[in-house]
Each structure stands twice: as structure tokens, then as C-alpha cells.
Amino acid sequence: LKNPLSVIIAQLEVAxxxxxxxxxxxxxxxxxxxxxRELSEVTEKLLQxxxxxxxxxxxxxxxxxxxxxxxQTRASLLRLHPNYKVSFDxxxxxxxxxxxxxxxxxxxxxxxxxNLMDNGCKFSPEKKVDVKIHFDACGKHRVEISDRGPGIAxxxxxxxxxxxxxxxxxxxxxxxGIGLSLVDSIMKIHQIGMDVDSVQGKGTTFKLSFPAVxx
Ligand SMILES: Nc1ncnc2c1ncn2[C@@H]1O[C@H](COP(=O)(O)OP(=O)(O)OP(=O)(O)O)[C@@H](O)[C@H]1O
Ligand SMILES: [Mg+2]
Numbered sequence: 177l178k179n180p181l182s183v184i185i186a187q188l189e190v191a192x193x194x195x196x197x198x199x200x201x202x203x204x205x206x207x208x209x210x211x212x213r214e215l216s217e218v219t220e221k222l223l224q225x226x227x228x229x230x231x232x233x234x235x236x237x238x239x240x241x242x243x244x245x246x247x248q249t250r251a252s253l254l255r256l257h258p259n260y261k262v263s264f265d266x267x268x269x270x271x272x273x274x275x276x277x278x279x280x281x282x283x284x285x286x287x288x289x290x291n292l293m294d295n296g297c298k299f300s301p302e303k304k305v306d307v308k309i310h311f312d313a314c315g316k317h318r319v320e321i322s323d324r325g326p327g328i329a330x331x332x333x334x335x336x337x338x339x340x341x342x343x344x345x346x347x348x349x350x351x352x353g354i355g356l357s358l359v360d361s362i363m364k365i366h367q368i369g370m371d372v373d374s375v376q377g378k379g380t381t382f383k384l385s386f387p388a389v390x391x
Pocket of ligand 2: 355
């Protein structure tokens with residue numbers, strides 16, 4: 177895991193070591209801004225991972241509309257990456273709005289979905305994921321996040337949820353390997369089941385299944 181702050185410091189030191197023209201300063205600021213954004217993303221993930229592990233059972237849950245949470249997640253991902261594409265398919269929308277509500281920690285669940293959508297987009301050449309939400313009257317909703325990217329080798333499937341693990345075929349893509357370990361912890365505290373179907377060269381689908389709501 178490289179330290180983005182050391183890169184930022186080095187760039188600022190070079191910029192300040194002699195007088196430069198405006199374009200040089202602008203180029204440095206642009207680059208420093210990019211590295212700061214990256215650092216902010218990693219820091220946010222590490223703080224969330226620490227929160228899940230330190231607070232565990234004390235994490236607050238609230239009523240959250242699953243369809244709205246997913247749409248907001250897409251919106252914030254597209255703000256960060258305007259070149260990504262996220263298609264949505266909602267199956268079995270219930271008449272009773274109450275059935276769209278799940279019991280969740282909103283920022284954490286949103287972050288988990290954002291990580292899965294981000295992975296699907298950033299690793300696939302078309303930069304696109306398809307999200308399907310199947311609503312279930314008993315609360316056992318299912319969410320599928322699929323991409324047509326490179327897929328994950330069978331030997332890597334048990335490793336991808338380990339903190340900092342990145343497969344050798346992803347080294348050219350930016351990332352720190354924290355995302356899926358955070359997703360795994362967040363799904364566990366929500367008792368949401370998670371399965372991965374992946375075929376190399378064809379793509380990957382993360383399948384999530386919500387627990388039944390107690391009657
Ligand atoms: N949809 C996917 N398609 C192909 N490989 C994937 C996919 N999702 C995850 N992986 C593999 O699993 C590894 C771990 O994923 P994870 O989200 O934890 O890390 P990252 O995306 O590399 O970094 P970060 O999420 O911290 O920015 C990735 O580096 C990649 O090798
Ligand atoms: Mg990731």
C-alpha cells in the first residue's frame with residue numbers, strides 16, 4: 177500500500193524549491209488534488225473498516241428504503257466517475273412501500289454497494305455494471321451486481337475478501353485492496369448473504385440476499 181501523502185509532499189517540495197510559472201503551479205495543484213482525493217477515499221474506507229470492527233454490535237441501524245439507497249449510491253458513484261455506466265432493473269416492486277424498507281446502517285450499506293459497483297466498472301473495459309433488485313414480500317430481497325469484465329480466477333475467489341489483497345491481473349488498475357474486505361464486514365453485520373459467480377474472460381456477478389424480516 178503506497179502512501180499517497182509522501183507523493184503529495186514530494187510534489188509540493190519540488191514546486192516550492194524555486195520560482196515557477198503559473199502553468200507549472202496549476203499542473204502541480206491538479207496532481208496534488210488528484211492524489212488528495214485518492215487519499216481521502218482510502219482514509220474513508222479504513223475509517224469505516226475500523227468502525228465496523230470496533231463498534232460491531234453497537235452500530236446503529238435505521239429504516240432505509242432499499243431502492244432509494246441504491247439510486248443514491250449510483251448517483252454518488254457517477255459524480256466521482258462520470259465515465260461509468262450503471263444500469264438498474266427493479267423486479268417485483270411491491271404496492272406496499274413498507275416492503276421496500278430494510279433495517280440498515282445507511283452510510284455503511286451505501287459504501288458497500290458503492291464498492292461493488294465501483295469494482296464492476298473500474299475492472300471492466302466497458303466501465304459498466306448492471307444492478308438488479310428483486311423485491312421479496314418477506315423481506316428476502318436479492319441484489320445482483322454484474323459486470324462483463326475480466327472475471328476472477330478460481331484460485332483468487334477465496335482471497336479477494338482479505339484486506340489489501342489485489343489479484344496480479346489488477347495491478348494496472350488503481351486501488352488499495354480494502355474495498356471487498358469492507359464489503360464483507362458490512363454484509364456480515366447486516367446478515368446479508370454474499371455469493372460470487374465469476375467466469376474468466378466473461379465477467380463477475382456479486383449476489384446478495386437479505387434476511388427475512390421478522391413477522
Ligand atoms: N468485479 C471484479 N472483476 C474482476 N476482479 C475483481 C472484481 N472485484 C474485485 N476484483 C478483484 O479483487 C481484488 C480486491 O478487490 P477490492 O475491491 O478489495 O480492491 P480494489 O478495488 O483493488 O481496491 P479498493 O476497493 O480498496 O479501491 C481486486 O484488486 C481485483 O483483483
Ligand atoms: Mg474495490
